Amino acid sequence: KNQVEQSPQSLIILEGKNCTLQCNYTVSPFSNxxxxxxxxxxxxxSLTIMTxxxxxxxxxxxxxxxDADTKxxxxxxxxxxxxxxxxxxxxxxxxxxxxxKLIFGQGTTLQVKP
Amino acid sequence: xxxxTQTPSHQVTQMGQEVILRCVPISNxxxxxxxxQILGQKVEFLVSFYNNEISEKSEIFDDQFSVxxxxxxxxxxxIRSTKLEDSAMYFCASRQEETQYFGPGTRxxxx
Numbered sequence: 001k002n003q004v005e006q007s008p009q010s011l012i013i014l015e016g017k018n019c020t021l022q023c024n025y026t027v028s029p030f031s032n033x034x035x036x037x038x039x040x041x042x043x044x045x046s047l048t049i050m051t052x053x054x055x056x057x058x059x060x061x062x063x064x065x066x067d068a069d070t071k072x073x074x075x076x077x078x079x080x081x082x083x084x085x086x087x088x089x090x091x092x093x094x095x096x097x098x099x100x101k102l103i104f105g106q107g108t109t110l111q112v113k114p
Numbered sequence: 115x116x117x118x119t120q121t122p123s124h125q126v127t128q129m130g131q132e133v134i135l136r137c138v139p140i141s142n143x144x145x146x147x148x149x150x151q152i153l154g155q156k157v158e159f160l161v162s163f164y165n166n167e168i169s170e171k172s173e174i175f176d177d178q179f180s181v182x183x184x185x186x187x188x189x190x191x192x193i194r195s196t197k198l199e200d201s202a203m204y205f206c207a208s209r210q211e212e213t214q215y216f217g218p219g220t221r222x223x224x225x
Contacts, residue, residue, distance in 0.1 A: 032212055043118070043205050043216030044157065089157070093212070100145055100209050101170055104157040 003027070004105035006090050012111045017080055021108045023073040023090030031093035031100075035064050035075045038087045038107065047075070047088075080112045116140045118217035120206050126223045127196055135191045135220045137206030145209035146189045148181065150174070150202040151219075157205065163189065196224045 003026045013019050025033070032051045036044035048057045048064040050073075057064050061078045075088055087107040094101040119138045127133050139146050148160040161171040163181055180192045189208075193200055201224045207214040 041203075041219070041221075043207075043218050045216070046213050049212055100147070100212075100214065101159050101162055102147075102149075102157075102214060103159070104149075106156040 004090055004092050004103055006088075006105040006108050008108060009106070010109040010111070012113060013080055015080060015082055015112050015114050018076065018078050019080060019110065021075045021077075021088050021090075021110070023075070023105055025071050025073070025090070025092050025103075025105075027092040027094065027103055028071070033064075033066055033073050034091045034093070034102075035062070035073075036089045036091055038089055040086075044089060044091075077110075080110075082112050082114060085110060085112045118206055118208055118215050120204075120217035120220050122220060123218065124221045124223075126225065129198055129224055130195050133193050133196055133222065135193075135204050135206075135222070137189045137191070137217055138187050139189055139206065139208030140210065140215055141187070143208035143210050143215075145169075146183070147207040147209070147214065148191045149205045149207065149216075151205065152199075152202045160191070160204075193222075196222075198224050200224050 005024045007022045034049045035047045038044040047062050050057045050066045052068040063076045066073045087109050089107040090105040092103045121136045146163040149157050151157045159172050161175045162169045178194045182190050203219045205219045206217040
């Protein structure tokens with residue numbers, strides 16, 4: 001069964017600190033892996049997207065890595081800000097095809113404290 | 115910047131009633147999706163829509179659900195006879211290339 005698992009479930013860090021979120025997936029084959037940020041009560045917003053041939057992608061203070069051999073990805077947040085408090089969701093695009101169906105992880109809830 | 119919009123933002127309905135959730139995708143996008151998120155759970159795929167027909171649907175998307183693109187701008191999700199377990203946040207998304215853009219969601223509460 002296609003699965004996306006994330007860890008930790010929740011994380012609290014101090015403003016200015018770095019953190020790394022983990023994702024393991026069993027979707028195979030897959031088209032691409034994305035990280036989304038979801039604020040409470042809002043829709044997910046795309047942060048990064050990587051195909052199986054890419055192993056790192058940056059978007060400002062967000063850096064995602066992908067190891068397609070071990071089926072693991074991470075999202076590193078540098079110099080965290082209060083506005084980074086949100087749920088970060090690892091999402092894998094299902095077997096290649098035009099539908100583009102996304103398979104979501106359960107998310108890591110990040111809280112940045114002053 | 116263009117964005118996906120959804121109406122209403124909140125909907126409260128009685129069990130057994132029909133509801134229609136509305137979405138306006140980004141204008142030049144061709145692929146449309148509905149997802150739902152039950153409180154505290156992960157986002158789940160419901161259905162994808164392309165070229166005026168359903169291209170894929172999940173097990174959740176049973177006969178009680180239907181989608182429609184009645185005109186060139188709207189994309190709707192209809193639940194014919196709502197159940198308590200349909201209470202969730204429903205997200206519409208539209209796709210350009212590989213990126214799906216999500217709307218703000220409609221929070222549906224079935225009493």
